Structures are given as structure tokens and as C-alpha cells.
Amino acid sequence: MTTKKIVVVGNGMVGHYYADKLATHPAQHDITVLGAEPRPAYDRVHLSEVFSGKSPEDLALTTREHYKEIGVKAHFGDAVARIDRDKKEVVTDLGRRFPYDKLVLATGSYPFVPPVPGSDLPGCLTYRTIDDLGEIRAHARKGKVGVVVGGGLLGLECANALKNLGLQTHVVEFAPGLMGVQLDDGGSTMLRAMIEELDVSVHTSKATQKIVPGKEHQLRMEFADGTSLETDLIVFSAGIRPNDQLAKQADLEVGERGGITIDYHCRTSDSDIFAIGECALFGGRIFGLVAPGYRMADAALSQLTDTPVSFQGADMSTKLKLLGIDVGSIGDSHGKALHKGQACASFLYSNDRERVYKKIVVSHDGKKLLGAVLVGDCSDYDTLLQFFLNDMDLPGNPESIILPADSGAEPLLSGMTLPMSATICSCLNVTKGAIVGAIEGGCCSVADVKSVTKASTGCGGCFALLKSTVDAELAARGVEINNHLCEHFAYSRQELFHLIKVGSLKSFVDILDKHGKGRGCEVCKPTVASILASLWNEYVLKKEHVSLQDTNDNFLANMQKDGTYSLVPRIPGGEITAEKLIVIGQVAKKYQLYTKITGGQRIDLFGARVNQLPDIWGELVAAGFETGHAYGKALRTVKSCVGNSWCRYGVQDSVSMAILIENRYKGIRSPHKLKSAVSGCTRECAEAQSKDFGVIATENGWNLYVCGNGGMKPRHADLFATDLDDETLIRYIDRFLMFYIRTADRLQRTSVWMNNLEGGLDYLREVVIEDTLGIAKELESQMALLLNTYQCEWKTTIEDPEKLKRFRQFVNSDKEDTNVVFVQERGQVRPAKETEREALLTLS
Amino acid sequence: MNSAPRPRSSSDPIAIFSLSELQEDSGACVLINDVQIAVFYLPKETPPLYALHNWDPLGKANVLYRGIVGDIDGELVVASPLYKQHYSLGTGRCLEDEATRVPTYEISLEGDSVIVTLNPRRHAA
Numbered sequence: 027m028t029t030k031k032i033v034v035v036g037n038g039m040v041g042h043y044y045a046d047k048l049a050t051h052p053a054q055h056d057i058t059v060l061g062a063e064p065r066p067a068y069d070r071v072h073l074s075e076v077f078s079g080k081s082p083e084d085l086a087l088t089t090r091e092h093y094k095e096i097g098v099k100a101h102f103g104d105a106v107a108r109i110d111r112d113k114k115e116v117v118t119d120l121g122r123r124f125p126y127d128k129l130v131l132a133t134g135s136y137p138f139v140p141p142v143p144g145s146d147l148p149g150c151l152t153y154r155t156i157d158d159l160g161e162i163r164a165h166a167r168k169g170k171v172g173v174v175v176g177g178g179l180l181g182l183e184c185a186n187a188l189k190n191l192g193l194q195t196h197v198v199e200f201a202p203g204l205m206g207v208q209l210d211d212g213g214s215t216m217l218r219a220m221i222e223e224l225d226v227s228v229h230t231s232k233a234t235q236k237i238v239p240g241k242e243h244q245l246r247m248e249f250a251d252g253t254s255l256e257t258d259l260i261v262f263s264a265g266i267r268p269n270d271q272l273a274k275q276a277d278l279e280v281g282e283r284g285g286i287t288i289d290y291h292c293r294t295s296d297s298d299i300f301a302i303g304e305c306a307l308f309g310g311r312i313f314g315l316v317a318p319g320y321r322m323a324d325a326a327l328s329q330l331t332d333t334p335v336s337f338q339g340a341d342m343s344t345k346l347k348l349l350g351i352d353v354g355s356i357g358d359s360h361g362k363a364l365h366k367g368q369a370c371a372s373f374l375y376s377n378d379r380e381r382v383y384k385k386i387v388v389s390h391d392g393k394k395l396l397g398a399v400l401v402g403d404c405s406d407y408d409t410l411l412q413f414f415l416n417d418m419d420l421p422g423n424p425e426s427i428i429l430p431a432d433s434g435a436e437p438l439l440s441g442m443t444l445p446m447s448a449t450i451c452s453c454l455n456v457t458k459g460a461i462v463g464a465i466e467g468g469c470c471s472v473a474d475v476k477s478v479t480k481a482s483t484g485c486g487g488c489f490a491l492l493k494s495t496v497d498a499e500l501a502a503r504g505v506e507i508n509n510h511l512c513e514h515f516a517y518s519r520q521e522l523f524h525l526i527k528v529g530s531l532k533s534f535v536d537i538l539d540k541h542g543k544g545r546g547c548e549v550c551k552p553t554v555a556s557i558l559a560s561l562w563n564e565y566v567l568k569k570e571h572v573s574l575q576d577t578n579d580n581f582l583a584n585m586q587k588d589g590t591y592s593l594v595p596r597i598p599g600g601e602i603t604a605e606k607l608i609v610i611g612q613v614a615k616k617y618q619l620y621t622k623i624t625g626g627q628r629i630d631l632f633g634a635r636v637n638q639l640p641d642i643w644g645e646l647v648a649a650g651f652e653t654g655h656a657y658g659k660a661l662r663t664v665k666s667c668v669g670n671s672w673c674r675y676g677v678q679d680s681v682s683m684a685i686l687i688e689n690r691y692k693g694i695r696s697p698h699k700l701k702s703a704v705s706g707c708t709r710e711c712a713e714a715q716s717k718d719f720g721v722i723a724t725e726n727g728w729n730l731y732v733c734g735n736g737g738m739k740p741r742h743a744d745l746f747a748t749d750l751d752d753e754t755l756i757r758y759i760d761r762f763l764m765f766y767i768r769t770a771d772r773l774q775r776t777s778v779w780m781n782n783l784e785g786g787l788d789y790l791r792e793v794v795i796e797d798t799l800g801i802a803k804e805l806e807s808q809m810a811l812l813l814n815t816y817q818c819e820w821k822t823t824i825e826d827p828e829k830l831k832r833f834r835q836f837v838n839s840d841k842e843d844t845n846v847v848f849v850q851e852r853g854q855v856r857p858a859k860e861t862e863r864e865a866l867l868t869l870s
Numbered sequence: 871m872n873s874a875p876r877p878r879s880s881s882d883p884i885a886i887f888s889l890s891e892l893q894e895d896s897g898a899c900v901l902i903n904d905v906q907i908a909v910f911y912l913p914k915e916t917p918p919l920y921a922l923h924n925w926d927p928l929g930k931a932n933v934l935y936r937g938i939v940g941d942i943d944g945e946l947v948v949a950s951p952l953y954k955q956h957y958s959l960g961t962g963r964c965l966e967d968e969a970t971r972v973p974t975y976e977i978s979l980e981g982d983s984v985i986v987t988l989n990p991r992r993h994a995a
Binding site: 513514544545546547548550551552569572573574575576577580581585587588589636831832834835836837838839841843844845846860 | 885887891892893894895896898899900901904906909925929930931932933936937938939940941942943944946947949951952954
């Protein structure tokens with residue numbers, strides 16, 4: 027078989043997708059790519075990001091080298107001038123000729139500029155290519171005001187670009203509303219209000235009649251209603267027109283209003299010529315989005331690679347961020363079409379205060395989703411799209427999908443409920459079937475499935491759905507998600523804790539000998555160190571423990587990106603005297619540390635070199651400070667409000683209680699960090715409900731809340747017990763913490779731990795309050811042991827010269843790490859960025 | 871596989887210090903001609919001493935000596951204290967990123983003295 031010559035005209039997103047896929051397909055082809063632009067394909071969808079810091083290189087989808095590697099001949103900056111169908115070759119502007127067996131036209135589209143007098147004046151621009159951006163930037167430099175003509179998807183994207191350039195930005199739209207194709211009136215009105223809040227002026231129902239030189243600015247636009255607007259530049263972004271000239275000249279069939287006519291296989295009227303992307307006309311429509319373009323490319327490809335698929339049109343649902351605002355549109359968003367001969371119904375949720383607008387259009391019987399509009403909040407988009415694309419039956423009360431969810435509500439859709447044909451990843455067009463296939467082919471994790479199917483490697487928006495699908499499928503196959511600590515210990519943390527306790531084991535070597543294999547690693551060593559600390563509470567830098575400690579525990583400070591450390595002295599309850607504040611200030615000044623107030627009412631000191639830590643702590647300890655354990659999986663801080671000592675509303679002394687709690691539990695090691703807070707009244711100024719254990723004062727005592735956290739997945743704590751006296755409060759916390767320390771998994775916060783306890787909160791109450799397991803006394807005495815053996819690790823360390831040796835930067839030199847370079851910002855140091863560092867190091 | 875180390879030539883700069891300066895199963899750092907070398911002492915292994923460049927090429931900081939040592943599938947490694955990638959103590963290879971490798975150096979124990987030589991060892995690919 028002779029190798030077929032394939033010529034791809036156009037190197038936009040779709041042309042590149044086609045060439046890249048064909049080249050990496052096992053079937054051998056001789057592929058030539060001809061791009062009119064001077065550079066290889068780039069991501070046009072995110073063009074405006076060039077004005078918010080991205081470089082054109084960041085947008086690149088490929089490189090000349092990549093094409094070389096995959097054996098594609100690529101030529102850029104020389105447009106194709108004509109097609110010679112008789113000789114089966116194309117001829118470029120420079121007269122180069124490229125013969126083809128099959129020709130693929132991926133010539134894309136050009137921006138439509140309305141035929142308004144004056145629209146060719148200098149300062150009238152378009153927005154399509156990286157070169158266009160250069161023009162826009164050049165004109166923006168000379169002016170202050172910019173106008174975008176067109177209030178559609180592209181127009182608003184372009185308005186974002188102008189705004190990023192610092193121009194006073196206007197959007198001029200001919201129609202009465204913004205994004206009229208995708209949004210209904212209500213959604214459009216909400217979007218307009220949100221855009222105007224961003225200081226972008228919106229003018230709708232404006233027909234531009236002519237453009238003339240302006241008086242105060244470069245140009246003046248005169249509108250049909252007699253008004254006018256002066257501006258320094260105008261960008262036309264009022265729709266696209268297909269680039270079909272080559273096809274016209276070659277007598278290929280084109281639509282009346284443009285577009286190269288194609289069939290299901292993306293073939294033009296010449297069966298050796300394909301057209302894909304925005305230049306192609308299918309079923310009388312141009313598909314001006316990238317995903318349908320990719321589907322066309324797939325269909326055209328399949329003609330050469332023996333697994334034919336056809337292009338059947340494409341869903342034009344879309345989700346995007348315009349000027350930072352989430353906008354989504356699915357199906358028949360206007361709800362105007364009849365469904366099976368009957369008018370449809372719609373549900374609407376509109377919230378002016380939070381700027382959210384959601385509408386769903388459903389069939390007459392309420393069973394099928396026909397369309398949706400989302401503005402301000404697209405979190406329901408993926409769910410709605412799955413209902414829509416898979417024609418799935420809606421729940422009995424469809425409005426529940428768009429109404430604000432009650433906290434803790436189960437997700438409506440999970441991987442298991444979707445049909446095999448459901449598209450999980452719409453960027454890469456990966457179906458649930460493909461994911462299941464990958465699992466059957468041996469994939470055992472989300473990461474495996476990602477690398478095999480490429481799902482979730484585009485925008486990443488489908489990751490949660492992908493994960494739930496993979497997890498559910500794995501579980502259905504009986505794959506045991508094993509909870510072994512690592513390859514060295516075939517036990518969970520809880521099991522290992524038990525083994526160490528029962529065997530009274532006191533060193534890693536013994537534990538590895540008895541229960542593990544190999545030499546250990548950075549997962550099991552710190553876990554064992556933590557368990558040993560929870561059980562026996564020996565000095566963490568003791569000779570047999572020191573090599574087990576995680577980075578931060580190892581040097582009793584928090585390593586930062588440049589290898590320097592931050593340190594946090596304990597400030598119990600956030601209460602500190604003026605004298606101590608002064609000491610912190612003096613120390614920070616002396617060692618030139620960056621200081622920042624933490625969220626836990628403490629002070630973090632950054633930029634300490636490892637060799638400076640002992641001296642710094644020497645001064646802090648001398649002034650009465652203790653270590654704050656900011657480096658450890660341990661109690662961090664107990665935040666408090668001032669309580670009834672000062673506050674008019676306080677009902678208990680929250681500061682004293684916070685200090686008592688913090689001093690009681692400081693230093694104990696736990697599976698993850700622990701945070702706490704005490705509020706002096708129900709106003710909850712200390713935010714106790716966002717903590718692992720939080721205390722809120724009542725008229726009669728204290729309410730205890732457990733298992734809350736902030737961070738990546740915030741969770742409000744649950745009310746555990748009410749109106750406790752001081753003694754009972756402490757007793758419950760003792761038991762609660764010790765039970766957590768015993769039974770939680772490695773790096774499992776209290777909230778996840780409780781969720782995984784069978785019986786959840788009620789079970790936890792039974793164990794802690796009612797002592798149904800009969801272990802309360804044991805938990806209390808274990809806690810008592812930890813409290814009695816507390817030591818300030820820094821105090822112990824600075825008193826031991828042998829330990830201090832470890833804090834030298836070099837064994838054989840007093841020099842410092844020359845790679846640590848600081849610059850000044852707002853009167854303090856910060857690590858130099860890479861570019862700054864290079865400049866500074868070259869100077870020195 | 872390691873190729874046989876080139877015999878130390880008298881011109882290679884070296885650092886000599888007492889073994890007691892090192893902590894068992896931990897790292898320390900030595901400086902030779904402004905090159906930072908992370909030195910690891912694993913008394914139960916043969917050989918017991920390993921030397922890698924201290925620069926973590928992925929974390930971009932001089933921190934490797936502060937990592938935890940252990941083994942992955944039997945290969946002795948140090949885990950970067952920044953982002954926990956594993957570097958082979960024997961070859962400097964990064965287990966998570968084929969393209970990344972940290973230079974390794976000759977290190978030996980003569981009596982009670984540790985000798986590190988600024989002579990990068992080469993490894994068969």
C-alpha cells in the first residue's frame with residue numbers, strides 16, 4: 027500500500043487537532059500542514075488571557091518541533107491561494123505546490139465587520155488572532171476608551187481583553203439584550219447588571235450608522251437613534267463568517283450565506299476534499315464552537331483510519347467565564363420550541379442579592395430537561411448537561427436541581443446512574459463507556475483512567491464526576507480500596523496504633539522488624555513517629571526518632587518554598603502582653619524576618635535560615651515563649667474572643683477557657699493538625715464552629731461542637747453537647763481527642779473521621795458521653811499521661827549542644843546557602859522570584 | 871547500574887570530616903568549592919554512605935539533605951522535603967520524573983573519616 031498524501035489547510039485549533047490525531051494514529055500517512063498565520067496552532071478560546079499576563083507561548087497548542095517529532099511537514103506564514111482539483115494540488119501565495127490524495131480544509135472563519143461607513147478607519151479592529159491582539163494593544167496605548175461592537179459570547183470575551191488593557195470599556199449591541207443566542211431575557215438582564223458592576227458600559231438596541239473621526243477621542247460612532255459615542259478604538263466582534271473562498275474558487279458547493287457544504291463524513295462535494303471546523307456548513311449551520319469542530323475532525327479522520335464515525339451535528343451547550351462571570355446555556359434555553367406538540371414548562375430561580383439566575387426548561391410532563399440558562403453560578407451545569415444529553419428522567423421535583431442545596435444533601439447524579447453513552451469529559455469527548463472500558467482493561471485508579479482515556483485533562487471541570495464514576499465502578503467490581511499505610515506496612519494507621527500499643531513498642535526499628543518490611547519511607551516514618559508520640563510522648567528529636575520526623579517536625583519549624591523556615595511562638599488564646607509583643611518585634615527586626623498575623627491569632631515569622639533557628643528560639647524561650655507546634659500534626663491554636671471580661675454581650679470568660687484548653691492540649695501529636703476556638707456568646711466571634719472542636723458560651727455553661735474545619739472543604743462543626751460545666755467540657759474533649767488519635771487514619775481530619783465512623787455523630791456521643799465501649803477511663807488516663815509528659819521541644823533542643831549540631835547548614839563550613847535571596851516588599855523581606863534572583867546573583 | 875567509580879585523582883577537591891558529625895539514617899550537607907552536597911548515612915546498608923547534589927531540581931531549593939530516607943521497591947531513596955518526589959540515593963534518578971536526575975558524588979569511609987570528592991559519578995543510562 028502506498029502512503030497517502032494528506033494536506034491540511036489551516037492550523038487553527040481544529041486543523042491542529044486533526045493533524046495531530048492522524049499523525050499519532052498507527053496508519054501511516056504523509057501529512058502536510060499549511061498555516062496562514064506565522065505561528066503554529068494556539069488556543070483561541072482563551073485569547074483575552076494574553077492581556078492578563080499569559081504570553082502567546084502559553085496559549086500554544088503545539089510547536090514546530092512537535093510536528094517534526096510526529097513526522098508532520100508543517101509550513102507557516104504562507105497561505106494557500108488556490109486548489110487545483112484536476113492536478114490534485116494546492117498552490118500557496120509564494121507559489122509553492124503541494125500535491126494531495128486527500129485534502130482537508132480547516133480554514134476557520136473571520137470576524138464579521140458590518141458594512142458601516144467608516145468601519146475601515148484606523149482604530150477599527152477585529153479580534154481573532156494573536157496578531158490582532160498586537161494591533162489592539164498598540165491602539166490601546168494611545169487611548170483611554172475602547173468599544174466592542176457585539177454583545178455575544180465573543181464580544182464579551184473581547185470586552186474582557188479591553189478591560190484588562192485598562193481601557194474604559196463599552197459594549198455596543200444591535201439586539202435588545204446580551205448573548206441573545208444563549209440566554210433568555212432574565213438571564214441576559216442579570217448578566218448585564220453584573221457586567222455593569224464591573225464598570226463596563228453596556229449599550230443595547232444600538233444600530234451603528236456611521237463612524238467618523240471624533241473630537242475628544244479618535245473616533246465617533248453615530249447611532250440610528252441619534253445618539254453618539256466617542257472612543258479611541260473599536261473592535262468588531264459581531265459574529266463570524268466562514269473562510270470559504272478557496273472552496274468557492276474551486277467550485278465546491280457552498281451555502282447561500284457561506285460555508286463549505288459537508289455531509290455526515292465531513293466530505294465536500296468533491297469526495298477527496300473534507301472540510302471541518304468553522305469553515306464547514308452542516309445541515310445549514312455553522313458550528314462556531316471548538317468542541318463541534320473536534321467532532322467533525324474525528325468524523326473526517328475516521329474515513330482514513332477504518333473505524334468510520336459520522337458527524338450528526340453537535341450540541342451547542344456551553345459553559346464559560348465572561349469577564350469573570352459564570353455563564354451557562356444548555357439546549358433550548360429560551361423554551362420557545364414545542365416538545366412533542368406541547369408547550370414546555372420552566373422553573374426559575376433568581377437571586378438579585380447574590381447575583382444568581384438559573385432557569386430550566388422542561389417538557390410538559392416535567393420528565394425531560396429541554397434547556398437551561400445559568401448566570402452567576404454554573405455549579406449545576408454538569409448535572410443539567412448530563413440530564414439533557416442523555417435524555418434522562420428528571421426527579422419528581424425538577425426545581426430541586428437549581429434551588430440552593432441544603433448542606434449535606436446527596437449529589438443528585440453520581441457516576442453509577444449515568445448511561446454508558448453519557449459524555450463524562452466533553453473537552454476530550456470521553457464517554458462513561460470508555461471509562462468503564464479502561465477499568466476493564468486494567469486501570470485501577472483515577473490517575474490510570476486519566477492517562478489512558480485523557481478524560482479530565484482538558485478544562486478539568488469533570489474531575490469530580492470522573493472520580494465518582496471510577497470509584498463506583500471499582501467498588502462494583504469488588505476492588506478493595508486498600509488502606510495500607512504504604513508498601514512497608516500492610517496495616518491501616520488504626521491497626522498499627524493498636525499493634526504498637528499492645529506490643530509496647532517504642533522504636534521504629536522494632537516496629538518495622540515486627541510488623542513491616544523494607545526500610546520505611548516518608549509516609550510510614552512520620553506516621554509511626556506520630557503514633558509513638560501519642561502513646562509514649564518522648565522528645566521528638568530523640569536519637570531514635572529524629573530520622574522519622576517529617577520535614578517540619580525535624581527542624582521544629584515550617585519549611586517554605588526556598589528552603590528557609592517560618593516559626594510561630596505559642597500565644598495561648600491569642601492573648602499577649604505588650605512586653606512579649608515587643609520581644610517578637612525585636613527578634614523579627616534583629617533577624618530580618620517577615621512577620622504576618624495568622625488566622626489563629628498568632629504571629630508567624632518567616633525567612634529564618636536553618637542555622638538561625640536555635641539563636642532565634644534562644645531569645646524567644648528566654649522571654650518566656652514556647653513553641654507553637656505550627657510544624658506538627660498537633661494542636662495548633664485555640665482562638666478566642668474577649669468574652670465577658672470586656673464585651674457587653676459576653677456571657678462567659680472565653681479567653682480564660684481558651685488559654686486553659688490550649689495549654690492543656692499543646693504538644694500532643696494527632697493524625698492531622700487540630701484547631702479549636704472558644705466564643706464568649708452566641709454571636710460566635712471566635713468562629714468555633716469551623717474548628718475540630720469548638721466551644722461556645724451559654725448562660726449556663728458551654729456548648730461543645732465537634733468535627734468542623736475550614737480549608738479546602740469547609741465544614742461546620744456539629745453540636746455535640748450543651749450547657750456543660752468546665753469540668754465536664756474538659757472531660758469530653760479529653761475523650762474525644764484521644765478516641766480520634768487512636769482510631770483515625772493518617773492525615774484524616776476529624777470531620778472525615780467522623781463521617782467514616784459507622785453511626786457518625788450519634789455513635790461518637792455514645793462512646794464519649796455514655797461510654798458504651800467502656801474505654802472512657804482508658805482514654806482519660808492516656809490523655810493524662812500526655813499532659814504530664816509535655817515539654818517545649820524548642821527549650822529541650824536549645825539546651826542540648828549535640829542536638830544543635832543538626833541545625834548547621836554545612837557540616838564543614840560556616841557559610842550560608844547562597845541560593846536564598848530576599849528582596850524587599852512593603853518594608854519587609856520576601857523570597858526573590860526566579861527572575862529577580864537571577865538578576866541579583868549576576869550582579870554580585 | 872553503576873559504573874565503576876573513577877579513581878580519585880589528587881586534583882579533585884574533597885571534604886573530610888568525622889563520621890560522628892552525621893546522624894544515623896539522616897542527611898547532612900557539606901560544601902566543596904561552593905557546591906552543596908547532601909550526604910546520607912545509613913549504617914545498616916552497604917555501602918553506608920551516599921552523596922547527592924543538595925539542589926532539588928523540582929522544588930528548586932537546596933534542601934535534599936533534609937529529606938526522609940527510605941526505600942521504594944527496594945531502591946534506597948530520599949524524599950524531597952518540599953514536594954516529596956523520590957530521588958535514588960545510588961543514581962540520583964527521580965522516581966516520579968524520568969527526565970530528572972540529581973548528580974551523585976563519590977563518598978567513602980576511611981577509618982573514622984568521611985571523604986566526599988567533588989567528582990560526579992557517571993551512571994549507565
